[in-house]
Amino acid sequence: MSRESLPWPERYRPRSLEQLVGNTDTIRTLREWISSWRREIPKKKAILLIGPPGVGKTASIGALSHDLDMELVEFNASDKRNKGSIETTVWIAATQQTLDGRLRIIMLDEVDGLSGTSDRGGVGAILNVIAESVHPIVMTANNPSSPRLKDLRKNSLVLVFEPLEPSNVMGVLKRIADSQDALVKDKILEEIAERSAGDLRAAISDLEAILRGGFPLEGELPSRDIKRNVKEALSRLFMTTDSVAARRVVSEADVDHESLLLWLEQNVHLHLRSTKELEMGFEALSLGDLTLGRIMRKQNWKLLSYVYDFLSAGVATSRQESPFRHVDYTEPNWPLMVWQGNRKREKKTQILTKLAKFTGVSVRRGARTHQDTIERILEREPKLKGAFTSWLGIKSVAFDRSRSAR
Amino acid sequence: MDVDLWTEKYRPQTLNDIIGQEPVVDRLVRFVKAKAVPHCLFAGPPGTSKTTAVMAMARDLFGDSFDSNFMELNASDERGIDVVRNQIKNFARAMPAGDAPFRILALDEADHLTSDAQHALRRTMESYAASCRMILLCNYSSRIIPPIQSRCVIFKFARLSDEAMLGRLKYIAKAEGVQLGTKGIDAILYLSKGDMRAAINLLQASASTGEKVTDDVIYAISGRADPERIRSMLSASREKRYHEALDILKDLTYHQGVSPVDLVQQIHREVLSSELPEQRKMNVLERTAEAEFRISEGADGEIQLTALLAFMGL
Numbered sequence: 001m002s003r004e005s006l007p008w009p010e011r012y013r014p015r016s017l018e019q020l021v022g023n024t025d026t027i028r029t030l031r032e033w034i035s036s037w038r039r040e041i042p043k044k045k046a047i048l049l050i051g052p053p054g055v056g057k058t059a060s061i062g063a064l065s066h067d068l069d070m071e072l073v074e075f076n077a078s079d080k081r082n083k084g085s086i087e088t089t090v091w092i093a094a095t096q097q098t099l100d101g102r103l104r105i106i107m108l109d110e111v112d113g114l115s116g117t118s119d120r121g122g123v124g125a126i127l128n129v130i131a132e133s134v135h136p137i138v139m140t141a142n143n144p145s146s147p148r149l150k151d152l153r154k155n156s157l158v159l160v161f162e163p164l165e166p167s168n169v170m171g172v173l174k175r176i177a178d179s180q181d182a183l184v185k186d187k188i189l190e191e192i193a194e195r196s197a198g199d200l201r202a203a204i205s206d207l208e209a210i211l212r213g214g215f216p217l218e219g220e221l222p223s224r225d226i227k228r229n230v231k232e233a234l235s236r237l238f239m240t241t242d243s244v245a246a247r248r249v250v251s252e253a254d255v256d257h258e259s260l261l262l263w264l265e266q267n268v269h270l271h272l273r274s275t276k277e278l279e280m281g282f283e284a285l286s287l288g289d290l291t292l293g294r295i296m297r298k299q300n301w302k303l304l305s306y307v308y309d310f311l312s313a314g315v316a317t318s319r320q321e322s323p324f325r326h327v328d329y330t331e332p333n334w335p336l337m338v339w340q341g342n343r344k345r346e347k348k349t350q351i352l353t354k355l356a357k358f359t360g361v362s363v364r365r366g367a368r369t370h371q372d373t374i375e376r377i378l379e380r381e382p383k384l385k386g387a388f389t390s391w392l393g394i395k396s397v398a399f400d401r402s403r404s405a406r
Numbered sequence: 407m408d409v410d411l412w413t414e415k416y417r418p419q420t421l422n423d424i425i426g427q428e429p430v431v432d433r434l435v436r437f438v439k440a441k442a443v444p445h446c447l448f449a450g451p452p453g454t455s456k457t458t459a460v461m462a463m464a465r466d467l468f469g470d471s472f473d474s475n476f477m478e479l480n481a482s483d484e485r486g487i488d489v490v491r492n493q494i495k496n497f498a499r500a501m502p503a504g505d506a507p508f509r510i511l512a513l514d515e516a517d518h519l520t521s522d523a524q525h526a527l528r529r530t531m532e533s534y535a536a537s538c539r540m541i542l543l544c545n546y547s548s549r550i551i552p553p554i555q556s557r558c559v560i561f562k563f564a565r566l567s568d569e570a571m572l573g574r575l576k577y578i579a580k581a582e583g584v585q586l587g588t589k590g591i592d593a594i595l596y597l598s599k600g601d602m603r604a605a606i607n608l609l610q611a612s613a614s615t616g617e618k619v620t621d622d623v624i625y626a627i628s629g630r631a632d633p634e635r636i637r638s639m640l641s642a643s644r645e646k647r648y649h650e651a652l653d654i655l656k657d658l659t660y661h662q663g664v665s666p667v668d669l670v671q672q673i674h675r676e677v678l679s680s681e682l683p684e685q686r687k688m689n690v691l692e693r694t695a696e697a698e699f700r701i702s703e704g705a706d707g708e709i710q711l712t713a714l715l716a717f718m719g720l
Contacts, residue, residue, distance in 0.1 A: 005507045007444045009557065010535045053556035076529035077522075078495055110553075113525025118487045142553060202556045205444055209559040212440050213433035224555040229548065243684055254449060254562065256546045284688070291695055300702050302667065305674065306695035313691070317684040 008208040009201045012176055017063045020056050021172055021200070022164040027060050030138075030159060034064060037103055037136050044157045046130045046137040048111070050144050051161025054199030057140040058109060065105050071098050076109035083121030086129060094133035104135040111139045112146035123151055130155055145339060163198025166190070172200060173207050182211050197228070230255050230263050231329045238271040239324050243313035250312035257307050261288060262332035264315055270329070273322040284314025354392045412610040413603050416578050421462045424455055426570035430561045434459060438466045441507050443539045445531055447516075447555060449547035450563025453601030456543045459563075460512040463541075471504035477511050482518040490519075490526040498530055498538035509538045516542035517549035524551045531557050565600030574602065575609060584609070585618040593621035597628055631664045636672050640680070643715040651715050659708065666707025670698040673714070693717050 014020050020027060030049070036042050049057045065072035073093045075081065090106065098104050106129075114122045130137055139156065141149055170193045177184045188210070196203035202224055233253035240246050250260065264285055272281040288310035295303050349363070355374075356366040378385055418424045421435050430448075437443045443463070448456040457478075464476040477497050479489070494511065502509045513519070519527070531540055531554070540558075544550060547560060572591055579586040586609070594612075598605035612619045612627045625632050635654060643651035658664045674694045677687060697710045 005442055005536075007442075007535050007539070010532060053553040074529075076533075077526040078491055078528075078530040078533070080491060109529055110525055113522065113528070115487045115522035115526070118491075118522065199556050205557070205559050208444050209433065212442055212444075213436045213559075224547075224552070224560060241684065243687055244679060247678065252564075254547055256548050259548060287692060287695070291699070294699055298702070300699075302671070302702070303695065303699060305671075306691065306698070309678070309691050309695070313678075313684075314688050317688060 007205070008176065009204045012172075012204060014056075014059050014063045015066055017060070017067050020060055020063055021168040023051075023056060023060075023161050026159050026161055027056075030060060031064060031068075033157060034068060034070075034105065034136050034138075041134065044155070045133050046139060046152075046156035048149070048152055048156045048158045049138065049140045049161060050142070050149075050158060052142060052163055052199065054196075054201035054203075055161045055164055056200065057161055058107070061105060061107050061138050061140075069102065071102055071104040072107060073104055074107045074109060077113040077115075081114055081119045081122045083125045086122055086125035090126070091129050091132070094129045094135055094137065097134065106133065106135050106137045108137065108139045110141065111152060112141040112143045112148055114148050123148055127151060127155055145336070164200055165198070166193040169193040169196055169198070169200055169203050173203060176204065176207060177211070180211060184211070196224075199224070227331060229253065230259060233260075234263060234267060234329055235326065237312060237316050238319060241317055241319055243309075243317055246312040246316035247309065250308055257288075257292065257304065257311065259332075260311050261285065261292070262334060263329065264311060265334070266332040267327075267329045268315060268318075270327040271322065271324070272318055277318050277320060277322060280318035281315050284310045284318060287314065351392065351394060354394060358392070411607075412578060412582070413606045416574075416581075416606065417458055418455075418462055420466050421459070424459060424462060425574050426566045427455055427459070427563055430563060431459065433561070434463050435466075438463060441467070443467070443508070443510070445535070445540050445542075445558045447542045447544070447547055447550060447558035447560045448563060449544050449560065451545060451565055451601070453598070453603035453605075454563040454565060455602065456563050457512070457514060460510070460541045460543065464510045464512075467510070468504070468506050471502075471506050474503040475506045475509045477509070478514060479511070480514045481523075482515040485519050485523060487520065487522045487526050490523045490530065494527070495530055495534075498534035498540075501537055508536070510541060511538055512541045512543065514543045515545075517544035517546055521551055524554055528553050528557065566602055567600075568595050571595060571598070571600070571602060571605055575605060578606065578609060579613075579619070582613065584613040587618070587620060589621040590619045590624055593624040593632075596633060597624070597630060626662065629664055630668055631658045631662065631672055633672065633676065636669075636676050639715070640673065640676055640718065643718045646719045648716070648719065652712065655708075655711055655715065659711075666701050666711055667698060669707075669711060670694060670701065670714070674698070690718060 017027065017031065030047065033042065033047055049060075051057055062072065064070075075086075075090055079085070079089075090108070093104065094106050108126065111123075111126070126139075137156075139152060143149075144160075170189055173184075173189045173192060177189070184207075189207075192203050192206045192210070196206065230253075233249060233255050236249045236253075237246055240249065253260075255263075268281045268285065269278060272278045288307045291303050291307045291310065295301055295307070348367075352363050352366050352371065355370050356363045359366060359370055361369070374388060378388070421431055421438065424431050448459065450456055461476070461478075465472050468475045479493065481489075484493070494513075497509065497511055500509070516524075527540075542550065542554070542558060547555065547562075572595070575586065575591060575594060578584075590612075594605050594608050597608060608624060608628060609619065612624045615623060615627070617623055621632065635658060639651050639654040639658075642648075642654065655669075658669060659666065674691070677690050677694060680687065682690065693714055697714045701707050701710050
């Protein structure tokens with residue numbers, strides 16, 4: 001098996017830092033932090049690299065370990081990573097010296113992919129390993145808002161990788177095309193680079209598909225960018241006011257009903273500008289949502305077809321007077337708001353549990369009576385805040401009256 | 407009698423036999439020629455040759471060593487993280503048998519893998535890229551997490567055109583010695599909506615009665631009504647000829663045995679493609695959805711359908 005047959009993203013994986021493109025400052029910081037281990041063990045013994053796929057998180061570690069001549073040990077989501085296995089395998093790798101005295105980089109890839117059930121206790125175990133480690137620990141993750149990262153963030157240096165610039169992607173694509181002795185029009189490389197939205201691995205895959213599988217026709221490059229797919233679908237949907245055309249747009253769009261519903265909810269007002277149109281549009285959305293609820297309750301998927309009717313034809317035909325215009329769609333913020341709300345509530349509950357314990361009432365009653373009183377006192381006499389916090393034994397007070405304050 | 411399932415018997419064995427999907431198949435053929443296949447993601451509705459394409463590609467690549475170098479896993483049966491960490495990893499890291507350049511793992515219904523399992527797949531795809539290529543099949547590519555999409559070349563499979571389906575159906579009918587008329591073909595195309603698997607199954611079921619395969623046989627076998635009849639029922643109720651509409655309804659439910667749920671679905675389809683003014687159409691659709699929901703909740707089909715027909719006369 002030669003390297004020839006490897007898929008290109010693997011074949012052209014950077015071996016050295018010089019081959020990496022983009023995120024220069026971030027990678028320099030990473031390099032300095034790892035080099036500093038040669039002198040002494042730094043205060044933060046772990047580093048967390050956050051960024052979208054294909055921007056060089058894992059690749060930069062691989063290249064660094066090569067350049068700095070360090071041993072690289074990798075643990076990723078394809079390994080079992082529950083408490084037990086981390087405390088044995090990773091712990092041994094992190095606390096013992098290497099045979100030849102070189103430093104060892106411990107890479108924990110995809111820590112946001114720790115499974116909730118199979119990898120129970122994984123985060124806690126990683127924290128213990130970080131505390132005991134004599135080697136640099138590098139973690140990678142895609143999703144900055146993953147709840148699994150909450151505690152890991154606190155105990156590590158966080159570096160953010162940005163999507164690559166199209167010019168950087170172009171450069172690499174050109175280099176690969178040259179090494180293949182292939183003549184590719186700049187226009188095609190530009191389109192690949194642009195479609196990849198800063199994901200170099202995806203761009204290299206597309207280049208491979210094109211050079212090995214034949215050139216695509218104009219505009220035939222498939223898109224991985226889910227947001228872009230949805231935005232294009234929305235724009236085409238609102239271009240028509242014909243129900244049959246609207247239905248066809250949605251069925252060809254490769255967008256599932258849940259994301260479609262969220263995106264529409266966030267964006268219909270951009271197209272439906274009169275109150276009547278807005279009312280009709282939201283009525284259609286509401287019917288779609290209602291039908292979805294009915295499906296979920298009894299798993300009656302036969303009704304799904306109607307959901308698509310309401311979300312396509314229903315919404316599109318609501319536009320009766322406003323002319324079609326090109327607009328910038330915003331991503332649904334609803335899931336994020338739910339997440340933030342939960343976190344806020346979590347903090348509140350913590351305080352209320354304490355309050356309830358001290359005052360001997362139920363949590364719910366405590367919220368209705370005592371909390372309100374304390375908030376009023378603090379409003380008049382903010383200096384008392386310290387007294388209350390120490391009384392309740394909590395770190396800082398989230399007593400700020402979020403309702404009235406804003 | 408032949409008990410083979412025609413969908414299997416007539417599943418194309420090589421890429422060149424696949425009908426429709428030319429842009430995708432062309433490219434797969436070139437991958438085979440170059441003996442280099444990237445990780446792929448095939449996205450498209452059911453019955454559009456996704457599985458067939460993977461198997462045909464693997465057969466073209468591997469020849470005799472197909473059995474030892476190809477594995478298909480249906481992700482909706484085993485979709486947890488342990489499958490990825492055990493079964494998939496074990497298959498992927500073994501060396502290919504014979505002179506095959508790599509092995510191929512087809513993950514059917516990959517959009518049903520839990521997101522944990524998809525995460526576990528990420529590095530496996532890269533670490534064992536030398537020995538194994540993964541082809542993920544799914545209905546919606548948006549249900550596949552971005553890091554996996556980033557590792558795959560994406561191919562979209564479209565619904566098959568009527569012409570493509572027609573050719574294949576005629577070929578099968580001829581090979582099986584089945585008499586299939588134009589009206590019969592139209593009925594199959596109407597009912598299968600670009601899903602080749604459904605079309606072939608319907609043809610086989612209809613042919614098993616031993617008669618000539620006509621539209622009547624097909625509608626009877628599938629338990630659906632002739633769309634012509636539905637259309638005349640709807641126009642009768644629209645023009646306030648209630649008795650006529652009800653007579654057709656009774657004939658369909660009692661004599662032809664079409665179930666109320668199937669009837670509503672066919673009405674739904676006719677309403678969608680009807681010439682009603684858009685606003686009116688949405689109102690009727692809303693009522694149709696309501697009728698289907700009520701019937702599925704246990705309401706009497708005849709009452710709900712009659713009410714629906716009455717609403718259309720308003």
